[in-house]
Amino acid sequence: MKHKLPDLNRPLFRTGARINRRELLKALQPAGDGAVVENHAAHYQYYDTFDWRLYFGDLTLVSIESGRQQNLVVFRKGKSEPVATSPGPIGSGFVRDLDPERLPAAVKRLVGIRRLIPRLSVFTDCNQVRIVNNDQKTVLRLTLETLCAEKPGRNGEPYAGQRILFHPLKGYENYQQKAAKNLIALFPECLDEFETFLHCLKTVGDRAGDYSSGINIELEPNMPAGQAARQIHLYLLEMMKRNTPGILGDIDTEYLHDFRVATRRTRSALSLVDNEVLPADVVSKAKQDFQLIGQMTSRFRDLDVYLLALPGYKSLIPAEYRENLDAFGQFLRQQRQSEKRNLEGFLAGGRYHDIITGWHDYLAGTEAGAGDGESALTPVKSMASHCIWKAWTRLMKKAKAIDSQSPKERYHEVRILAKKLRYLMEFMSSLYPRSEMKAAIKNLKKLQNVLGEFQDAVVQSAAIRRYGCEMSAAGIGDAETLMAMGMVAETIVAREQIALESFKATFDQFSNKATRTHFINLFSKDSLP
Amino acid sequence: MQVLGIFNMKGGVGKTATAVNLAYIAASQGKRTLIWDLDPQGASSFYFRIKPKIKGGSEKLLKGKGALESRIKATDFANLDLIPADFSNRELDLRLAEEKQSRLKKLVGGLSDDYDLMVLDCPPSMSELSEQIFRACNLLLVPMIPTTLSLRTLEQLRSFLKKENLDGLKLRTFYSMVDRRKKIHVETLEDKELTGKIGLDTFVSYASAVERMGTERKPVMAFSPYSLPTLQYLKLWDEVRQVLFREKSD
Ligand SMILES: Nc1ncnc2c1ncn2[C@@H]1O[C@H](COP(=O)(O)OP(=O)(O)OP(=O)(O)O)[C@@H](O)[C@H]1O
Numbered sequence: 001m002k003h004k005l006p007d008l009n010r011p012l013f014r015t016g017a018r019i020n021r022r023e024l025l026k027a028l029q030p031a032g033d034g035a036v037v038e039n040h041a042a043h044y045q046y047y048d049t050f051d052w053r054l055y056f057g058d059l060t061l062v063s064i065e066s067g068r069q070q071n072l073v074v075f076r077k078g079k080s081e082p083v084a085t086s087p088g089p090i091g092s093g094f095v096r097d098l099d100p101e102r103l104p105a106a107v108k109r110l111v112g113i114r115r116l117i118p119r120l121s122v123f124t125d126c127n128q129v130r131i132v133n134n135d136q137k138t139v140l141r142l143t144l145e146t147l148c149a150e151k152p153g154r155n156g157e158p159y160a161g162q163r164i165l166f167h168p169l170k171g172y173e174n175y176q177q178k179a180a181k182n183l184i185a186l187f188p189e190c191l192d193e194f195e196t197f198l199h200c201l202k203t204v205g206d207r208a209g210d211y212s213s214g215i216n217i218e219l220e221p222n223m224p225a226g227q228a229a230r231q232i233h234l235y236l237l238e239m240m241k242r243n244t245p246g247i248l249g250d251i252d253t254e255y256l257h258d259f260r261v262a263t264r265r266t267r268s269a270l271s272l273v274d275n276e277v278l279p280a281d282v283v284s285k286a287k288q289d290f291q292l293i294g295q296m297t298s299r300f301r302d303l304d305v306y307l308l309a310l311p312g313y314k315s316l317i318p319a320e321y322r323e324n325l326d327a328f329g330q331f332l333r334q335q336r337q338s339e340k341r342n343l344e345g346f347l348a349g350g351r352y353h354d355i356i357t358g359w360h361d362y363l364a365g366t367e368a369g370a371g372d373g374e375s376a377l378t379p380v381k382s383m384a385s386h387c388i389w390k391a392w393t394r395l396m397k398k399a400k401a402i403d404s405q406s407p408k409e410r411y412h413e414v415r416i417l418a419k420k421l422r423y424l425m426e427f428m429s430s431l432y433p434r435s436e437m438k439a440a441i442k443n444l445k446k447l448q449n450v451l452g453e454f455q456d457a458v459v460q461s462a463a464i465r466r467y468g469c470e471m472s473a474a475g476i477g478d479a480e481t482l483m484a485m486g487m488v489a490e491t492i493v494a495r496e497q498i499a500l501e502s503f504k505a506t507f508d509q510f511s512n513k514a515t516r517t518h519f520i521n522l523f524s525k526d527s528l529p
Numbered sequence: 530m531q532v533l534g535i536f537n538m539k540g541g542v543g544k545t546a547t548a549v550n551l552a553y554i555a556a557s558q559g560k561r562t563l564i565w566d567l568d569p570q571g572a573s574s575f576y577f578r579i580k581p582k583i584k585g586g587s588e589k590l591l592k593g594k595g596a597l598e599s600r601i602k603a604t605d606f607a608n609l610d611l612i613p614a615d616f617s618n619r620e621l622d623l624r625l626a627e628e629k630q631s632r633l634k635k636l637v638g639g640l641s642d643d644y645d646l647m648v649l650d651c652p653p654s655m656s657e658l659s660e661q662i663f664r665a666c667n668l669l670l671v672p673m674i675p676t677t678l679s680l681r682t683l684e685q686l687r688s689f690l691k692k693e694n695l696d697g698l699k700l701r702t703f704y705s706m707v708d709r710r711k712k713i714h715v716e717t718l719e720d721k722e723l724t725g726k727i728g729l730d731t732f733v734s735y736a737s738a739v740e741r742m743g744t745e746r747k748p749v750m751a752f753s754p755y756s757l758p759t760l761q762y763l764k765l766w767d768e769v770r771q772v773l774f775r776e777k778s779d
């Protein structure tokens with residue numbers, strides 16, 4: 001067998017049956033006269049956020065424990081040298097609790113307010129080998145590592161492979177080169193730290209980056225609309241299920257957020273598509289069920305939102321008043337604590353369980369045509385174009401009708417229409433040319449952003465007022481706290497106006513000829529008569 | 530990077546023992562250390578089990594960029610590298626005579642990002658090479674056997690430095706291979722006037738552990754960590770460290 005010259009900057013890797021120290025030394029024999037071997041064990045615990053932000057940023061963060069030493073080490077894809085090392089454990093997993101000096105800016109930026117959670121454990125058995133020449137001078141240092149991987153919190157430790165780590169010795173590079181050549185038959189691959197992590201992850205049946213809060217549904221244009229609707233709903237249901245353990249473990253606030261987005265998308269699909277595709281009684285029951293799920297999770301989510309927003313609120317008011325908001329934070333945390341029990345009770349309870357399993361059983365039901373609505377057999381593409389076209393026309397009509405004098409409710413309605421249109425386009429995007437769809441969604445997004453800012457301002461200032469009332473009723477926080485909250489509400493109210501003023505210009509752009517033509521070309525053609 | 534030259538034109542006074550042991554201690558305390566064996570006899574290379582370079586190329590060394598760096602060898606100890614002796618360093622002396630006076634300083638400076646400390650183990654002579662060493666050093670450390678004769682050598686060195694406008698160079702001396710059984714050693718050590726001129730408080734005793742370095746082929750601390758010479762070299766390093774790095778004693 002002929003092999004390429006190994007890349008000496010990367011560890012040599014083998015996945016075949018384990019070799020032992022004796023076999024290794026035999027392969028190394030031509031390199032030197034004698035060998036000294038020491039043994040130790042190490043534990044690698046890999047971390048990333050629930051949605052794999054470090055992985056997508058080409059980084060891995062690993063806590064390496066060996067002997068009495070523990071270090072947090074960051075590696076970049078394609079590089080063998082760590083980009084950062086800092087001593088000590090990971091702690092809470094929030095970047096704010098990590099050593100800011102020693103953590104690369106990229107880690108802080110990527111992780112943000114998310115939490116680093118354990119993704120993989122790798123236990124290694126290390127044989128450190130030292131080859132000496134006839135003067136008993138060390139001319140080569142390497143470690144044979146045997147890797148066993150396991151999912152955090154599970155047992156098993158399946159064997160993941162073995163690797164050779166060279167420890168370069170200045171002036172003795174030729175020994176390393178020779179050794180690598182002798183070892184390449186036993187260790188035919190070169191994996192850097194990033195690739196090693198991905199490989200070990202695979203051996204426990206996981207895949208990095210398998211989390212996405214975006215929609216990625218593959219539909220066929222001629223597929224019956226009924227079948228497509230079921231596929232979309234199953235996808236959304238799966239998203240809800242996947243986020244539930246993270247909510248119950250209170251690991252990261254984003255799990256509940258994504259859970260609720262999936263709920264909203266489900267409701268949106270029910271109202272826009274399904275009344276023609278699924279039977280009316282099924283749709284109306286599902287609407288009620290998912291509305292209930294939305295309601296039962298909303299207060300907890302709000303508390304998360306305001307807790308996360310609190311540092312930002314502080315920066316809105318003069319420094320001398322900021323401390324007064326601490327009582328507000330305390331109130332939110334207290335509320336969250338008690339609301340958590342309600343949420344857990346609901347998600348673990350029979351009602352929720354029945355909704356989810358019932359919905360799943362209906363969607364996965366196999367009898368063809370059974371339990372479908374009238375248009376269930378229409379090809380999905382024409383159904384999609386029809387629904388998107390309808391939603392777009394309605395949005396345009398409503399949006400055109402408002403001006404700066406219109407009541408807030410009108411803006412609210414337009415916002416809802418835009419959101420529903422957006423969800424619909426995302427469900428169906430695989431049916432249209434990728435770049436065209438992307439451009440259309442981008443235009444819509446700009447409009448949504450302005451409406452979102454307006455809505456946030458309305459909702460937040462009202463919520464702060466409401467929390468203020470709750471606090472004074474419960475005797476929490478003094479007059480100064482309430483005053484500081486008032487100041488925050490006031491600056492937020494001012495944003496309403498700013499958002500309103502930019503609405504017109506944004507909508508003009510959204511309804512200009514080019515954007516209109518783009519929508520018309522994309523959706524009016526296949527649309528149902 | 531600080532450059533420490535261990536120098537004495539007299540032979541067999543403990544220069545190499547000092548260079549090897551101080552470099553080892555500095556490295557063990559975390560200083561990235563490089564020891565350059567400038568003596569063609571290759572004694573310090575031998576202590577680290579590193580083979581001297583037989584076919585030289587002093588010409589290349591002086592001309593080629595990175596030529597010095599490519600000669601560096603890792604020792605068996607963390608943070609400690611060595612440039613082995615080169616049999617053609619005799620030639621180096623002659624070649625340097627044709628070069629600028631600051632040639633060696635420039636060569637050494639090329640490694641200043643890679644190391645915190647460079648220790649030069651010098652051959653026993655007074656030559657063009659030694660002059661260039663003086664220019665490259667931050668501190669010249671002179672081991673001396675405590676006899677009146679060696680004190681005269683020190684006077685000669687001082688007047689030479691003055692003549693060459695090198696009196697800005699920091700110079701420290703200490704007594705080496707002190708043997709209490711020898712009357713002359715005891716007398717010299719107790720002579721307050723002489724001791725005043727010496728510079729450092731620490732002295733290193735004559736001890737069999739240092740001689741054993743030749744058979745162990747390791748710095749004394751690596752095989753005899755609690756011996757008297759180990760403690761004395763630790764103390765000596767503490768004094769030198771304060772001169773070089775202005776670090777407070779622990
Ligand atoms: N403190 C000491 N106690 C006992 N023996 C010593 C001591 N210091 C050095 N020696 C021994 O004395 C001899 C000369 O020492 P060393 O090689 O260090 O001196 P040097 O000044 O470098 O010599 P040269 O000028 O030949 O390079 C060596 O054999 C060494 O082992």
Ligand SMILES: [Mg+2]
Binds near residue numbers: 568
């Ligand atoms: Mg010597």
